[in-house]
Amino acid sequence: MRARTKKVLFSWTILVYIFFYVPILILMIYSFNDSKISTSWQGFTFDWYNKLFSNSAIGSAVLNSLTVALFTTLISLIIGTTAAIALYRYDFPGKKYIDLLFYLPIVIPPIIIGVALLTVYARLKVALGIQTIIPGHVVLTTPFVTMLVMSRLQGFDHSLEDAAKDLGANAWNTFWRVTLPLIFPSILSGALLSFTISVDEFVVSFFTTGPGASTLPVMIYSMVRTGVTPEINALSTIMILVTVFVVLLAEKWRGTLNN
Amino acid sequence: MSDNNMVKIKDVVKSFGQHQAVKNVSIDIKQGEFLTLLGPSGCGKTTTLRMIAGFESITSGEIVIDGKSVASQHPYERDVNTVFQSYALFPHMSVEENIAFGLKMKKYSKAKIKEEVERVLNLVQLEGYGKRKPDQLSGGQNQRVAIARALVNNPKVLLLDEPLGALDLKLRKQMQIELKHLQQKLGMTFIYVTHDQEEALTMSDRIAVMNDGHLEQLGTSREIYETPKTKFVADFIGETNLFEGEVVDSSEINAVASVEGNQIPIKPIDGLSPNKDITLTIRPELTWIEGSEPSNGKPSLQGKYVENIYVGSVQKVIVALPSGKNIVINESPMNASDLSPGDEVNVCWDVDKAGVLTS
Ligand SMILES: Nc1ncnc2c1ncn2[C@@H]1O[C@H](COP(=O)(O)OP(=O)(O)OP(=O)(O)O)[C@@H](O)[C@H]1O
Ligand SMILES: [Mg+2]
Numbered sequence: 182m183r184a185r186t187k188k189v190l191f192s193w194t195i196l197v198y199i200f201f202y203v204p205i206l207i208l209m210i211y212s213f214n215d216s217k218i219s220t221s222w223q224g225f226t227f228d229w230y231n232k233l234f235s236n237s238a239i240g241s242a243v244l245n246s247l248t249v250a251l252f253t254t255l256i257s258l259i260i261g262t263t264a265a266i267a268l269y270r271y272d273f274p275g276k277k278y279i280d281l282l283f284y285l286p287i288v289i290p291p292i293i294i295g296v297a298l299l300t301v302y303a304r305l306k307v308a309l310g311i312q313t314i315i316p317g318h319v320v321l322t323t324p325f326v327t328m329l330v331m332s333r334l335q336g337f338d339h340s341l342e343d344a345a346k347d348l349g350a351n352a353w354n355t356f357w358r359v360t361l362p363l364i365f366p367s368i369l370s371g372a373l374l375s376f377t378i379s380v381d382e383f384v385v386s387f388f389t390t391g392p393g394a395s396t397l398p399v400m401i402y403s404m405v406r407t408g409v410t411p412e413i414n415a416l417s418t419i420m421i422l423v424t425v426f427v428v429l430l431a432e433k434w435r436g437t438l439n440n
Numbered sequence: 441m442s443d444n445n446m447v448k449i450k451d452v453v454k455s456f457g458q459h460q461a462v463k464n465v466s467i468d469i470k471q472g473e474f475l476t477l478l479g480p481s482g483c484g485k486t487t488t489l490r491m492i493a494g495f496e497s498i499t500s501g502e503i504v505i506d507g508k509s510v511a512s513q514h515p516y517e518r519d520v521n522t523v524f525q526s527y528a529l530f531p532h533m534s535v536e537e538n539i540a541f542g543l544k545m546k547k548y549s550k551a552k553i554k555e556e557v558e559r560v561l562n563l564v565q566l567e568g569y570g571k572r573k574p575d576q577l578s579g580g581q582n583q584r585v586a587i588a589r590a591l592v593n594n595p596k597v598l599l600l601d602e603p604l605g606a607l608d609l610k611l612r613k614q615m616q617i618e619l620k621h622l623q624q625k626l627g628m629t630f631i632y633v634t635h636d637q638e639e640a641l642t643m644s645d646r647i648a649v650m651n652d653g654h655l656e657q658l659g660t661s662r663e664i665y666e667t668p669k670t671k672f673v674a675d676f677i678g679e680t681n682l683f684e685g686e687v688v689d690s691s692e693i694n695a696v697a698s699v700e701g702n703q704i705p706i707k708p709i710d711g712l713s714p715n716k717d718i719t720l721t722i723r724p725e726l727t728w729i730e731g732s733e734p735s736n737g738k739p740s741l742q743g744k745y746v747e748n749i750y751v752g753s754v755q756k757v758i759v760a761l762p763s764g765k766n767i768v769i770n771e772s773p774m775n776a777s778d779l780s781p782g783d784e785v786n787v788c789w790d791v792d793k794a795g796v797l798t799s
Contacts, residue, residue: 343495344528346515348593349545358541362532 205421212414229415239416242400245311249386249396250379253318257375260319261326262368266360268327269334287324294320295388302389309391317385322378326371333367366434373431377424445504446471446629447492447597452501454487461487463653464501469597469631474623476632478640479650480676485633488650489599492631493522506596516545520597521590525605527582529574535561535585536570542593560588563622580611587619597629604639616642637677641665649673671797674721681727681767683720687712697796700761704739705791711798721795724770729757729779730786740788743767745779759787 212230216223233239268280286294298317307313341363345355383398390399397420404413447469454462462484469475477485490496492503494515503510510518521542529538536557543553561567564584574582583603590598603619604612620643623630634640640647641661649656649664649672657669668674675682685699690712697706699720706720734740743759746766750773757769757777767787771777779785 338526338528340524340526340528341530343493343515344522344524344530345541346495347493347520347522348542348589349516350541351514351516354545359530 208414209418209421212411212418214411214414217411229411232412233415233419236412238395239397239400242395242397245394246380246397249311249314249318250376252315253322253379254372254375256315256319257323257326258368258372261323261371262330262364264323265327265330265334269331283327284324286320291317291321291382291384292388295385298385299388309389309394311390311394311396313389313391314386314396317389318379318382321382321385322375325374325378326368329367329371329374330364333364337363369434370431373427377427380420381424444471445469446473446506447631448502448504449488449492450502450504452488452491452503453499454484454491454496455499460653462491465648465650465653465655466501467648467655467658469629471629472627474620474630474632474643474645476634476640476644476647477650478634478637478647478677479656480635483650484653485635485650486601489522489601489631489633492597493520493599494518519595520599521593521595523586523590523598523600523603525602527574527586527606529582529585529589531574533573534570535566535572535574535577538574538585539570539589539592541589546593556592560592563591564588579606580615583607583615587622591622591626591628595628597631598623599631599633601633602635603632604634612639619643641677649676651676666795668721668795668797670799671719671721674719674795674797679724679768681722681724683722683765685718685720687714687716687718690714695796700741700763700765702741704741705737706739707792707794707796709796709798712796716798719797721797722767722789723793724756724768725754726793727767727769727787727789728771729759729769730788733786734788738788739791739794740786741767742784742786744781745783745785746781748777748779759785 213225213227214222215226215228264283268276268283294317298313301307302309302313341359342355345359346352350358381398382396383402386396386399387402390396395403397416401413401416404410445468447467449465449467449469452462452465453460465484465488467475477488479485487496491498492505494510494513494517498511505518505520530541533541539557539560540553543556548556557570558567561570564587566581566584566588569577569581569585574585577585583606586603600619604615607615616639619630632640632643641664644661646658646660647664648658651672657664657673659667664673665677668677671682674680683699685697685704685706687695687697687706688703689696690708693708695706695708695712696703697718697720698704704720706718712718729745730740733742741761743761746758746760749756749758753773754770755773755775755777757771757779759767759769761767769787
């Protein structure tokens, strides 16, 4: 009986993994398929990758995506970390609701954030471009940074800050030498999370970007509208590999920094 | 300094909202003194210490350190250092870096810092552990690092908040002696917080017993133990038998009170008058049992033998008084008891060994 339960559980797990990863795997395999139609295998080729790298539109989309992600990460780190420290340190009436407001963007549908921003931009007559994507991404990523830093702040022993002051450190030195190093792993996790969210984000980018200024996901979307080509498979494969690499890196850093 | 008081706590009050955590506490602490704040959990010991360190503001009153009122000084401006109960060692720094932190803040030269770190590592017997991180040390070793980190700054006053609380009994006893010797060697003023009365008695020059935010009694270990001033102190420090009574007769040289229905001679302290309510505190180790009533006029209470409890270093004899109240007598474990339950016995003590409390 127990052996059978085990077998069932095992098969189920395999099924879940197949469901998760087989479509992605197929996509990756077809990126090497020497055929324009992705239905049958015609032999191995790097053609699609070559084509991809010679496509200047894709090159600029990658650059746009990286630029947006970089600024998004920087801004959300600064806002998210300072907000976490402030929310952690100060207590005032109604603070519970202020806390909640900070996390709300996590559950607000991105399409609403996108449309709302677009309305504001239209009203203020802001010219759209990749710079107008950044505020939307910051709204999406900041709550995660705040949440990560906050949980770290709640987890560490606060007599450590008292100890620093006791040993002659003023508020500034206490922050730089004790508080910041202790919350640093969470800031780093926040950075990687913000970066990956921003690079992968489609809905908000789609609504708030200007003509001719596509991020990678927006670009892929416009390419797919005319059919899924092996070129897109190649592009997606690269994106997956980069994302996995970043996540592995984050895991590795977390491991070494926590000790 | 006009007097030799290193720390003066004057009528200090601390309120958290409606709640008064510290109520009108005044203590003068001499240079080089080992003073312990002792009291049950929540009585305001930590709060008092934190006000001295500067982590809590004073609601009213004044704290003077080395002749200067410190109300307006930040913790980092005060010439005191703290050993925290949780040690509060910086986990991202090595032992050396932890100890060097205070000196670095004071902008000492690299060479001087190195020399000082070596000196205190030596002092707390941790030579060779400088490169380790706190999580690579045992609790007792971390304890020493915490002490070294505070001591290296040569503070005028060292504050210690239950620094041995996390150690096992054996290590705690050993560290108590070591800390006391260290304090004597350095001649530094220590203010020590504990709720362990035995620890307080072992280490302190003077003990300030606190209860519910106020100071119950301030005195040497011996004074606190032998002549407690209040019922709370008598009960909290060591083991005792407490009896309510009423003064029947009092004069300069002798006094009598009615206790448990008996007329009993009591110590004639100041302020006794007939009909005054008193509490008698009788330590178990200062009482003994006799078969018949003592003829020499010593105080005694008659009761029935109940049982004998062997606890290693002593055996506790329990005697039930007619009122149903028990009285505990400590006897040497060598004495074999020939009593059986129900036997009539007399519990005796010397008049001047039973404390008379009027509050
Ligand atoms: N920051 C605070 N806000 C509100 N109340 C507080 C605060 N700090 C302490 N108190 C209260 O003040 C009282 C005294 O606390 P304190 O920490 O000084 O006790 P303690 O004697 O050190 O006890 P323990 O032996 O348990 O450490 C307690 O009732 C506590 O709840
Ligand atoms: Mg305490």
